[in-house]
Structure formats: structure tokens, C-alpha cells
Amino acid sequence: MIKTILFPSSYFSSKNVDEDLKREYDAVKETGLFDIVLFSYDKWFNESKLVLDKPVDMQCNAVYRGWMMKPEKYNAFYKALFDRNIVLVNSPSEYEHFHIFPNVYSDIIADTAQMRVFPDGKTLDVEEIKKTFERFMVKDYVKSVKGTTFPKYFDKSVTQQEFDEQMEKFYNYRGDLYTGGICIKEYLSLKKYGRYTNEYRVFYINGEIATISRNSGQSEYAPLPPEKLIEKYKGLESHYYTIDYAELDDGSWKILEAGDGQVSGLSDNQDYNAYYRALYHCLN
Numbered sequence: 633m634i635k636t637i638l639f640p641s642s643y644f645s646s647k648n649v650d651e652d653l654k655r656e657y658d659a660v661k662e663t664g665l666f667d668i669v670l671f672s673y674d675k676w677f678n679e680s681k682l683v684l685d686k687p688v689d690m691q692c693n694a695v696y697r698g699w700m701m702k703p704e705k706y707n708a709f710y711k712a713l714f715d716r717n718i719v720l721v722n723s724p725s726e727y728e729h730f731h732i733f734p735n736v737y738s739d740i741i742a743d744t745a746q747m748r749v750f751p752d753g754k755t756l757d758v759e760e761i762k763k764t765f766e767r768f769m770v771k772d773y774v775k776s777v778k779g780t781t782f783p784k785y786f787d788k789s790v791t792q793q794e795f796d797e798q799m800e801k802f803y804n805y806r807g808d809l810y811t812g813g814i815c816i817k818e819y820l821s822l823k824k825y826g827r828y829t830n831e832y833r834v835f836y837i838n839g840e841i842a843t844i845s846r847n848s849g850q851s852e853y854a855p856l857p858p859e860k861l862i863e864k865y866k867g868l869e870s871h872y873y874t875i876d877y878a879e880l881d882d883g884s885w886k887i888l889e890a891g892d893g894q895v896s897g898l899s900d901n902q903d904y905n906a907y908y909r910a911l912y913h914c915l916n
Contacts, residue, residue, distance in 0.1 A: 633693060633916045634666075634693045634912070634915035634916060635667055636666060636688075636692045636693070637667070637669075637694065637695055638668075638670075638694050638695065638697070638698070638713070638718065639653055639656070639668065639671075639697055640670070640672075640673040640677075640698040640699065641670045641671065641685070642673065646670065647685060648670075650699075653697065653698065655904055656898065656908075659904035660908050662905055663905055663909055663912070665908065665909065665912040667692070669694070669718070671683060671685070680708065682716065688716055688717040688718055689717065690717060691717045691719065692719070693719050693720075694713070694718045694719065695872065695894060695915070696720055696721075696895075697894060698894070698895065700731070700774065700809075701895070706727045710723065710724050710727075720894070721872050721894070722872055722892060722893070722894060726870040726871065727870075730870050730891055730893075731891065731892045731895070733771070733773055733889070733890065734749045734813075739869070739890075740865065740875070740887050740890060743861065743864070743887050744887040744888070745817045745818040745886060745888075746817070746818040747816065747817045747818070748761070748764060748816045749773075749813065749815055750813050750815075752812060752813040756799065756814060756816075757792075758795040759792065765816065765819075766787065767785045767787045768785060768786055768816050768818060768819055769785045769816075769817050770786075770799070770802060770817075771815050772806055772810050772813065772814060773813055773815060777802055777805040780805050781801070782798060782801050782805060784819070786798075820878070820888075821880060822879065823883065825853075825854045826851075827849075828849045828850040829850065829879075830848065830854045830855065831846075831876060831877065831879075832846060832847055832856065832876070832877045832878075833845050833847040833874055833896070833899055834865075834877065835873075835874050835893055835896070835907075835910075836865070836866060836872070836873050836874070836875065837893065837910070837914035839866055840866070840914045841866060844857075844862065847899045849901075855879065857885050861877065861885055862877070870892065870893070871915075872892070872894060872915075873892060874890065874892075874893055874896040876889040876890070
């Protein structure tokens with residue numbers, strides 16, 4: 633049984649939850665279904681020292697809700713918590729499988745954008761890339777750099793010099809968070825309803841579809857992903873993961889991303905209390 637939710641503390645106070653997770657923390661308290669344990673954000677992320685806000689005397693199973701970690705950091709986190717009687721819902725191998733997109737790509741290849749993977753240090757020959765893609769986007773093994781000046785996509789007009797200059801920006805934006813290597817993905821044209829694309833985040837927990845939430849600000853009247861498509865991905869290699877779906881211009885649907893559930897955010901318009909009730913139901 634999962635009885636504990638683990639949150640990072642505020643950077644400024646180990647006794648208070650991280651400010652960006654306060655809404656989730658409050659929802660957990662309101663449901664009354666879980667114990668809550670905080671760990672010091674500063675000590676763990678900056679010093680790799682695990683400091684909990686209270687002792688855990690009996691072994692318990694827990695869900696972490698917080699910020700992404702590189703797989704090696706999560707592995708250390710898992711082991712340090714285990715030594716303190718806390719067993720996280722996802723093992724290090726489960727976390728890595730979903731956190732590193734090339735790992736999970738083979739599971740979802742039938743319903744996602746075409747992709748080429750370039751391990752760190754491999755030359756990015758844009759002329760070769762353009763032989764495969766009419767338009768393409770760039771991410772590392774974990775994330776893109778949306779919301780920056782980096783281009784949303786490149787097309788066949790881009791030169792090697794232009795691409796190299798933009799990639800310098802990419803590496804600077806990702807900084808210490810840069811992970812693994814580069815993924816070049818086919819750029820998909822998404823359907824819009826007014827100003828908004830039609831994207832959904834689905835949380836899968838213990839082989840069940842726990843929640844389906846609008847993830848791009850679209851109206852509640854925008855169509856849902858096909859039930860058959862969502863059902864297809866219930867049994868992947870993790871207890872707790874997310875898949876993001878989007879409607880394309882032609883009305884078909886594709887998977888945009890997949891991720892470990894513990895470090896996947898809730899949608900802005902999602903009912904947080906209902907989410908944690910679903911989490912409890914699926915894990916117990």
C-alpha cells in the first residue's frame with residue numbers, strides 16, 4: 633500500500649514545502665489519504681545529503697512528487713530513502729526507462745513522431761538529417777527548450793552553420809540539465825481550436841488509466857484522444873508514468889512525450905484533489 637507522499641522542501645526553509653508544489657501539498661492534506669514527508673531541497677540537490685523533516689520508523693511505500701533528476705541522481709535518491717525505510721513506487725530502472733525518451737521510444741514508436749538519436753559527442757550533420765525530415769525539432773534525451781529563443785523547428789532551408797549556431801544556444805539553455813545526447817524528431821503540425829492546440833496528459837498508475845487532463849489550455853469541448861489509443865498504452869514498464877497525446881491538423885492523434893509519473897506535472901486546470909484520490913485508489 634502507498635501511504636506516503638514525498639515532497640521537496642522550500643529552498644529557503646526545510647520545514648515548508650517547495651513553493652511551486654504548495655497547491656499539490658495542500659491537496660494531499662485535504663484528501664487525508666496520505667502521510668507527507670519533506671526532504672531538504674538544498675541539502676539533496678546541492679550537497680547530495682538526504683535530510684528528512686521527520687524520522688520514518690517503519691518501512692513505508694511512497695510516491696515522490698517533485699523535480700526531475702538525472703537517472704544516476706534518482707538511483708542515489710532511491711537508495712538513500714530505502715535506508716530510511718522509504719521505498720519509492722518506481723525503481724531506478726523504471727524511472728530511467730521513462731525519463732530517457734530514447735528508452736521508451738520503442739514502446740510507443742507506432743504512434744509517435746519519427747525520431748533519430750545522436751548520443752553525446754556524435755556529429756550532427758544537418759544535411760543527413762534533412763534527408764530524413766522535411767521539418768524537425770530538437771531535444772536532448774529528456775526535454776526540449778520550449779519558451780526560449782531557440783527555434784520551434786528547422787526545415788530544409790537551414791544551413792550547417794546556422795544549425796551549429798543554434799545548437800550552441802540549445803546546450804547553453806539546458807546547461808547542467810542536459811542529459812544523454814540529442815533527439816531529432818519529426819515536427820508535427822497540431823490542430824488548433826482558436827489559439828490552443830488540443831493536448832492531453834494521461835497518468836497511468838499500476839496499469840490503470842488514472843486521470844486524463846487537458847494540457848494546453850484548450851476548451852472542454854475539444855475532442856478527447858481516442859479511447860482505443862489511450863487503452864493501448866496501459867501496460868508499459870512502470871508503475872507510474874505519463875503519456876502526452878495531441879490531435880494533428882488532419883484529425884489523427886500522436887504521442888508527443890512520455891515521462892516518469894513522479895516528475896510529471898499536473899495540468900493547470902486539473903482537479904488536484906481528484907488526482908490524489910485517483911492515485912490512492914490505483915495504488916492501494
